[in-house]
Amino acid sequence: MKIFYPLIFSIFLFCYEISGQYYPSQEWERKSASSLNMSQPLLDSAINIASQNENAVNRDLRIAIIEAFSREPYFEILGETKERGGPAGLIIKDGYIVGEWGDIKHVDMTFSVAKSYLSTVAGLALDKKLIHNIDDKVYEYVWDGTFDGSHNKKITWDHLLTQSSDWSGQQFGLYDWADRSPREGEIDDWRARKLYEPGTHYKYNDVRVNVLAYSLLQVWRKPLPQVLKEKIMDPIGASTTWRWLGYHNSYVNVDGIKVQSVSGGGHFGGGIFINTLDHARFGLLFLRNGKWVEKQLISKDWVKSVQKSSKAKSDYGYLWWNNSQGSWEGVSKEVYYAAGFGGNYIIIDEANDLVIVSRWIDNSKIDDVVRLVQNSIK
Template sequence: MLNGQTDYYYPLKNSEWETKSPNDFNIESKEFYRAIEIAKESANRDTKDLRQAILKGFESEPYHQIIGPTKKRGESAGVILKNGYIISKWGDLERVDMTFSVTKSYLSTVAGIAFDKGLINAVSEPVKDYVWNGKFNGKHNSKITWEHLLNQSSDWSGELWGGLDWADRPPRQGGLDEWKFRTLNEPGTKFEYNDVRVNLLAYSLLEIFREPLPKILKNHIMDPIGASTTWRWYGYENSWINIDGVKVQSVSGGGHSGGGLFINTLDQARFGLLILSNGYWDNKPIVSDKWIKKAISPSQPNENYGYMWWLNQNKSNPHLSSISSNAFYASGFGGNYIIIEPDYDLVIVLRWFDNNKTNEFVKMIIETMKN
């Protein structure tokens, strides 16, 4: 990861993104192009009707329902950046599609804006000191800090927008009553991937910003990096609250029940380049490097997870082990990825990729960089 940032190319808003050949970076082009051809053949073959895909994918969850917008998806697409330049692209890069849990990494970055603005004094502070409407009452929930929400180790217990924390991705073994009445883990000790609690983070950030999170994302991140105006960030039909006399929707951190971020591939690539650049865009600080460092540091309950970014500490990531130990990525249902490889100044954005082939593809790309 560069410190000076001037060595990266940053595309201007509404202008053609400059491309370069892999040969310009001494990349083994024959093997690189072979990998790209494999990528083009590695599309997700499941239904493009995402409403059906969501209901099928989460059919084991009790009470699961879609309460946010969905959209039929497009074909597989992707783009690879080297030092900010496009060195490969395929598919419709301007098509706006759902991106599911990739949204979580945007949410984490919005939390970084709150941290940078002093709205959060320290991530180690209890959220109850900021959000006092009852969501963090009780012996267990009152211990939960911002960091616990960010690294998904809070084990928050409750209901939000009709979603029960214990009904979200319950274990396949044991009865529901056993899971519902389980002994809660001490906050900060156990990682549990749980969208209800992610949505609780979004709601808590809304409470301290007192403005819609899409507006925060637009004004503080997406506009400064020259993103398009086509992306949208949705919540649920029942996630509207009163903020200072104004009806505001609390957004979701994914598309598990519909909603989440709808965005095109090029905007994803801009966001990835921002994070690769340590929060800078053309030498201008957008998100503090202090926050980026926190966000991509391993957490105590899961060394391969930071603040809603997946990591590969000790080369032990079970999902994407081919990336370097300094790399990290955002991942979403259906084969959506933003993969950031600081060791090679790479950003790889994949849309609707076959998850069973992602690790092999990324390994092939990285191998071309080592020659």
């Protein structure tokens, strides 16, 4: 029986290294900078900046959220929060771990990075033809009143995914106009403002992103965390420690079953709680254009779509940011990334075969980190 072991081992290796591309199994292989033709001093400088420049948000994230958003009308924390860890991160080159810092197994809130996971669930729905076209009106799929009215009826899936819908209403006790509203003296005028034509005006708004999550729940008709787990996280070998949560009052009836509609961020608590290693696997899936080993988990077309700028905002696509306008000075304009409150990032650089995950970094330093890592490649 022993004579078959070398053959079995060689087949195992083949399964995780296809056409020269490495995919991590349960244990993620590490390589030195020199073995991947990178400058160790420049890589060390990037890691030093990321690890030594911690974001200023309070480590008790309940306090951090209150400090950031409590001025909003009727503000309330409706979902789970937890104390965060310190700066942590990974640098993945050619699929291998080439640099790391902090506790990469610590599960943390990730705030608006969750939006890019939500975008992925939308892409899966398109791949599966649950949504026929990105430009379809959402009311054609969600008929319970969420998209009633002459304005809301115009809203398409594209508008929700690019945060350009200007959806108007209330969901789970949260009003769209209260999210990141103007200062108190302007609130009444803001509430009564003329709504923008869907697709023409970008406005970062967690209530509307949660409307997207709710709409996708109506399309999938099962919990979105279950969809993400079955279609993405299990196939890429993510741990069992990540969670995707909504609010204590966001449970809805789906085919007679009580299901929680999840949050697309941590603005009101909830969202995705996840460790750095699982973020990196998710990032590597996008770096590989939606393919993991020999299986296409999400279409290459969708991966390309999320990188494109929307009409309403030149550096924002389907709940992913991009550097097309060069806001990160000295960093490739083809880079795109997920970003969240408190300095949470998943950065994809296809040209250099790079994924960078950084947690709790001072936001003013992230471009320095990316630039140094890119410059470290000889």
